[in-house]
Amino acid sequence: MSTGPGTIHRRSVLAAAATLAAAPGRAQGTRPERAVLTPALVEAAKKEGKIAWYTADDLVLATKVAKTFEAKYGMIVQLERSGAERIYQRIGQEYSSNIHAVDVATTSDLGHCVTWRAAGLLEPFVPAEAAAWPEAAIAADGSFIVDKFTLVMAAYNSRLVKAEEAPKSWLDLLDPKWKGKLVKGHPGYSGAITNATYALSRLLGWEYFEKLAKQGVMQVQSATDPPMRLAQGERAIMADGAEVTAARLISQGAPLVLIYPVEGVPVVGVGSVLMRKAPRPAAARLFMHYLASSECQKINMEHGTRSFDPAMTEPASWTPLSKIKLLHNEPEALAREAEAVKKRYSQIFGV
Amino acid sequence: MSASSPEAAPASGRGLPGWFDPSPVFFGLIALLLAFVVLLPFGWLALFSLTDEKGAFSMENFSELGDPSLFLGPFVTTLGIALGVGVLACGVALPLAWLVSRTNVPFRRTLRGLIMTSFITPPFIGAVAWVLLAAPNSGLINQYYRALTGAGQFDRLVNIFSAEGIVFVMASYAFPYVFVLAANTLDRMPYDLEEASAILGGGRWHTLRRVTFPMVLPALLAGFLIAFLQAMTQFGTPAILALPAGFHVLTTKIWSLFQFPPRTHLAAACAIPMLFVTILLLRGEKFLLGRRGFTMIGGKAGAPQLTNLGLWRWPALTMALLVIVVTVLLPNLILIRASMLRTVSDAWTLDTITWDNVRLVFGLTHTRATLENTLITGVAAATAGTAFSVLVAYLTARRAVPGHRFLAFLATAPAAVPGIVLGVALFIGYTRPPFQLYGTLWILLLAFLTIEMPPAYQQMQAAFRGLNPELEDASRILGAGRLKSLTSIVAPLLKSSVAATWCFVFIGTIRELSATILLTTSNTKLVSVLIYDLNENGELGAIAVLGLVLMAVTAVVVVAANRLANVGQMAPGR
Numbered sequence: 055m056s057t058g059p060g061t062i063h064r065r066s067v068l069a070a071a072a073t074l075a076a077a078p079g080r081a082q083g084t085r086p087e088r089a090v091l092t093p094a095l096v097e098a099a100k101k102e103g104k105i106a107w108y109t110a111d112d113l114v115l116a117t118k119v120a121k122t123f124e125a126k127y128g129m130i131v132q133l134e135r136s137g138a139e140r141i142y143q144r145i146g147q148e149y150s151s152n153i154h155a156v157d158v159a160t161t162s163d164l165g166h167c168v169t170w171r172a173a174g175l176l177e178p179f180v181p182a183e184a185a186a187w188p189e190a191a192i193a194a195d196g197s198f199i200v201d202k203f204t205l206v207m208a209a210y211n212s213r214l215v216k217a218e219e220a221p222k223s224w225l226d227l228l229d230p231k232w233k234g235k236l237v238k239g240h241p242g243y244s245g246a247i248t249n250a251t252y253a254l255s256r257l258l259g260w261e262y263f264e265k266l267a268k269q270g271v272m273q274v275q276s277a278t279d280p281p282m283r284l285a286q287g288e289r290a291i292m293a294d295g296a297e298v299t300a301a302r303l304i305s306q307g308a309p310l311v312l313i314y315p316v317e318g319v320p321v322v323g324v325g326s327v328l329m330r331k332a333p334r335p336a337a338a339r340l341f342m343h344y345l346a347s348s349e350c351q352k353i354n355m356e357h358g359t360r361s362f363d364p365a366m367t368e369p370a371s372w373t374p375l376s377k378i379k380l381l382h383n384e385p386e387a388l389a390r391e392a393e394a395v396k397k398r399y400s401q402i403f404g405v
Numbered sequence: 406m407s408a409s410s411p412e413a414a415p416a417s418g419r420g421l422p423g424w425f426d427p428s429p430v431f432f433g434l435i436a437l438l439l440a441f442v443v444l445l446p447f448g449w450l451a452l453f454s455l456t457d458e459k460g461a462f463s464m465e466n467f468s469e470l471g472d473p474s475l476f477l478g479p480f481v482t483t484l485g486i487a488l489g490v491g492v493l494a495c496g497v498a499l500p501l502a503w504l505v506s507r508t509n510v511p512f513r514r515t516l517r518g519l520i521m522t523s524f525i526t527p528p529f530i531g532a533v534a535w536v537l538l539a540a541p542n543s544g545l546i547n548q549y550y551r552a553l554t555g556a557g558q559f560d561r562l563v564n565i566f567s568a569e570g571i572v573f574v575m576a577s578y579a580f581p582y583v584f585v586l587a588a589n590t591l592d593r594m595p596y597d598l599e600e601a602s603a604i605l606g607g608g609r610w611h612t613l614r615r616v617t618f619p620m621v622l623p624a625l626l627a628g629f630l631i632a633f634l635q636a637m638t639q640f641g642t643p644a645i646l647a648l649p650a651g652f653h654v655l656t657t658k659i660w661s662l663f664q665f666p667p668r669t670h671l672a673a674a675c676a677i678p679m680l681f682v683t684i685l686l687l688r689g690e691k692f693l694l695g696r697r698g699f700t701m702i703g704g705k706a707g708a709p710q711l712t713n714l715g716l717w718r719w720p721a722l723t724m725a726l727l728v729i730v731v732t733v734l735l736p737n738l739i740l741i742r743a744s745m746l747r748t749v750s751d752a753w754t755l756d757t758i759t760w761d762n763v764r765l766v767f768g769l770t771h772t773r774a775t776l777e778n779t780l781i782t783g784v785a786a787a788t789a790g791t792a793f794s795v796l797v798a799y800l801t802a803r804r805a806v807p808g809h810r811f812l813a814f815l816a817t818a819p820a821a822v823p824g825i826v827l828g829v830a831l832f833i834g835y836t837r838p839p840f841q842l843y844g845t846l847w848i849l850l851l852a853f854l855t856i857e858m859p860p861a862y863q864q865m866q867a868a869f870r871g872l873n874p875e876l877e878d879a880s881r882i883l884g885a886g887r888l889k890s891l892t893s894i895v896a897p898l899l900k901s902s903v904a905a906t907w908c909f910v911f912i913g914t915i916r917e918l919s920a921t922i923l924l925t926t927s928n929t930k931l932v933s934v935l936i937y938d939l940n941e942n943g944e945l946g947a948i949a950v951l952g953l954v955l956m957a958v959t960a961v962v963v964v965a966a967n968r969l970a971n972v973g974q975m976a977p978g979r
Binding site for chain 2: 106108113114117120121124130131132133134135136139142143144146147148150151152153155156214235240242243271272273274275276278279280281282283285286287288289290306308400401403404405
C-alpha cells in the first residue's frame with residue numbers, strides 16, 4: 055500500500071463523510087462507549103446460533119458476507135435481501151404485528167434509521183472496529199453506523215454505445231436519441247434511488263424527471279437491477295443505478311462503462327442498525343462487530359462498495375471520489391421528505 | 406336424486422345413545438370451521454374498506470377510487486388484459502381440444518400429455534422465461550431476428566414488456582385449463598347426437614355449428630371464465646412485465662399500497678370492485694347456461710367415431726406441435742440455457758457457461774428453508790384441502806346435514822375472491838388479536854385452502870355424482886356411521902379422483918403468488934416469493950435455476966402422488 059493513493063483515498067473519504075453528515079450535532083443522546091469484541095460475546099452468540107439480517111446490499115455481496123461470517127463463527131445467517139424500501143415495509147409490517155424477527159438491518163436509505171430511532175426501535179451500538187472511521191460515519195447517539203457507501207450514477211453498455219457518443223451529464227439523458235434506450239430503478243423499492251431522486255430533484259428540479267419520463271424508460275425496481283439489465287444489453291444506458299453492482303459486473307467482464315454525471319453524483323450512505331428487540335442480542339452484536347471489521351470492509355470493497363475505513367485502499371481502476379462532484383442528503387431530511395418524493399415520482403412515471 | 410334418506414343421520418344420533426355416532430358433531434364442526442374461514446376475512450375486508458385509519462366510518466376510500474392513476478386506469482387495463490387472455494386462451498384451446506378428442510390427428514395421447522405438462526410451470530416463472538426470450542433488446546428471439554434480417558441494433562420483432570406481451574404470457578399458462586375442460590367435455594359427448602344430425606341431412610359444418618358447438622358451449626364459457634379470472638387476479642406476470650413497461654394493473658397497484666406506511670383501508674376498497682366483477686361473471690355464466698339446457702343425454706353411447714382429417718392430419722399436427730413448442734418447449738429450454746450463463750443474454754460458449762447461478766441459489770442460506778416451506782404448505786394444503794373437499798362434497802351430494810346448501814355455497818364462495826383480495830383480507834384478519842397468524846405458515850395454509858377450496862370441491866362433487874349411493878347405504882344398514890362408510894367405502898372408490906384433486910391443489914399452491922406476496926415474512930418465505938425477490942434484483946439466471954428446481958420437485962411430487970393412489974388401489978383389492 056503506497057502512501058500516494060492511500061492519502062488521496064483518505065482525504066476523499068473524509069469529504070464523502072462530510073457530505074453524508076450522518077451525525078449532526080442535534081441528534082439526541084450521547085454516543086455509547088465503543089464496544090470491544092470479547093470471547094464472552096462470541097460464546098453467547100454461538101449459543102444463540104443464528105442471526106437474521108435484513109439487508110438492502112447487493113445480493114452477491116450480502117451472500118458473500120453471510121457465508122464468510124457463517125464460516126468464521128459456525129453460525130447461520132438468515133439473509134433477507136430486498137430493496138431498502140421493501141426492507142422498511144417488511145420491518146414495519148412485522149413490528150406492527152408484534153413479530154420481532156430481525157436482528158440487524160442494513161438500509162441504503164438513512165432516513166429509515168432516523169425514523170426507527172425516533173420510534174425507539176434501535177439499540178445504540180458502536181463496535182470498536184469502527185474506531186478509525188470518520189466521525190460522520192457513526193450516528194451521534196450511536197444508533198446506527200454507516201458501514202459502507204455507494205454512488206448512484208449513469209452507465210452505458212460499450213457494445214451498444216460508442217464512447218464519444220455517450221452522455222456525460224444527467225441532462226444528456228434527455229436527448230431524443232436515447233428514447234427507448236434507458237433503464238432505471240424505482241424509489242418505491244430502492245433506498246439508493248430514493249436518495250438519488252431526492253438529491254437530483256433539488257439539483258435539477260422535478261422538470262428533469264418529467265422530461266425523463268417521456269423517454270420511454272424501462273422501469274425496474276432495485277438499484278442493483280439496472281446494471282444487470284445493462285449488462286444483458288436489454289438497454290443501452292442506465293439512467294440511474296448502484297455503483298456497487300456495476301463495479302462488480304465490470305470486474306466480472308461485463309461491457310459496462312460508468313458515467314459520473316458532471317452536475318453531481320448522489321452519495322448513498324448504507325447504514326446498519328442493531329434492533330432493540332433483536333431476538334438474538336448477542337449474535338446481533340457479534341454481527342455488527344463483523345460488519346465493521348476490516349475483513350468485512352475488504353469484502354465490501356472487493357464487491358464494489360466504497361468504505362469509510364481509512365485502512366482500505368480503493369482499486370486503482372475506480373474513479374477516485376476526489377474527481378467526482380458529490381451530492382449529499384441529510385438523513386433527517388430523507389426521513390422527512392422520502393414519502394413525498396416517492397409519491398411525486400409515481401405520479402410522474404405512472405408506476 | 407339419491408335414495409339415501411336425509412333423516413338417517415339425526416335419527417341415529419338422537420334415538421340410540423348406546424352406540425353414539427360422532428358423525429353429526431364432526432360434520433357440524435366442519436361446517437362451522439368452513440363458515441369461519443370464509444367469512445372472517447370478508448368481514449374484515451368490508452369493515453376496513455368502510456373505515457379510515459382511525460377506525461371511524463368513512464366513504465373516503467371509495468371516493469378515492471375515482472382517481473384515474475390510483476384505481477380507474479389500472480382497473481380498465483386489467484379488464485382489457487383479462488378479456489384478451491380469455492379470448493386468446495379459448496381460441497387456442499378449443500381447436501386443440503377438438504383435435505385431440507374428436508379427430509384422428511396423429512399422436513393424440515402424447516399431444517394431450519404434453520399440453521398437460523405446462524400446468525407445472527407457474528406463470529411467474531413463465532413470465533421470466535419470456536423476458537429471456539422476448540425482451541425487446543436482449544431477448545433471444547429479437548437477437549436472432551436482428552442476426553437473420555440484418556436489422557438495426559435497436560430494432561425488434563417482439564416486445565414482451567407490453568400489454569400484448571402480458572396477454573400472450575398469461576394466455577400461455579391459462580389455456581391448459583380451458584383445454585382440459587373442453588377436451589373432457591368433448592370426450593364425454595355422445596356421438597349419436599352428431600350422427601343423428603348427419604342422418605337428418607345436416608352437413609359437417611352444420612352439425613359442428615348446431616350440435617357440437619352448443620354442447621361444448623358450457624365448457625367453453627367456463628374455460629373463458631377461468632382464463633379471464635386468472636388473468637384479472639394474477640400478480641406475478643404483471644409485476645414482472647407491466648412495471649418495466651411503466652403501467653400498473655390492479656393487483657400490482659393494490660400491492661404498491663402496502664409500501665410503508667401501508668394504506669390497508671384503501672387497499673381494501675380497491676379490492677372490492679374486483680370481487681364484484683368476479684361475482685358478476687359467475688352469475689352471468691349461470692344465467693347464460695341456465696337458459697340453454699344442453700344436457701348430455703345418455704352417458705353410455707359407444708366410443709365416439711373420430712373425424713377423419715385425411716391429409717389435413719399433418720398440418721393439424723404441426724399446428725398443435727407449434728402451440729406446444731411455443732408454450733412448453735421454448736420457455737423451458739431458455740430457462741435451462743439461462744441457468745448456466747453468467748449474463749443471461751450471452752451466447753452459449755465454453756467461456757460463458759458457469760455454475761455461478763447454481764452456486765448463488767444454493768449459497769443463499771434460506772433457499773433450503775424456502776423450498777421446505779413450499780413443500781410443507783403445498784402438501785399440507787393439498788392434503789387438508791382434499792380431505793375437506795371430500796367431506797363437504799359428500800355432505801352436499803348426500804344431503805347429509807341440514808343446511809348442506811349453505812355448505813355448498815361456502816365451499817364455492819371463495820371462487821369469487823381474487824388471490825390478492827384474499828391476501829389483503831387475511832392480512833387484516835390475522836395480523837391482530839384474537840387470531841394472530843401472520844408470521845407463521847398457518848396463514849399461508851389458510852390462504853391456500855381458501856383459494857383452492859372451490860375447484861377442489863367442484864372436482865370431488867363431480868366424482869360423487871358418478872358414484873351410486875347404494876354401496877354406502879349397504880354399509881350404513883350394516884351399522885357403520887357416516888364417517889366410517891365414508892372412509893372405508895367411498896374414499897377407496899374415489900381414489901383416482903382424490904389423487905387428481907390432491908395434485909390440482911398442490912400445483913395450485915406452487916403457482917400462487919398474489920396472496921402469498923402479502924402474507925410471507927422472512928421466516929415463512931416460499932419459493933414463489935424468493936423468485937420475485939430475485940427478479941427485483943435482476944438475477945434472471947438464478948431465477949432460472951430455482952424455477953427449474955421448483956418444477957422438477959413439483960413433477961416428482963405429482964408423479965409420486967399418482968403412483969401412491971394407484972398402488973393403494975391394487976394392494977387391498979387382491
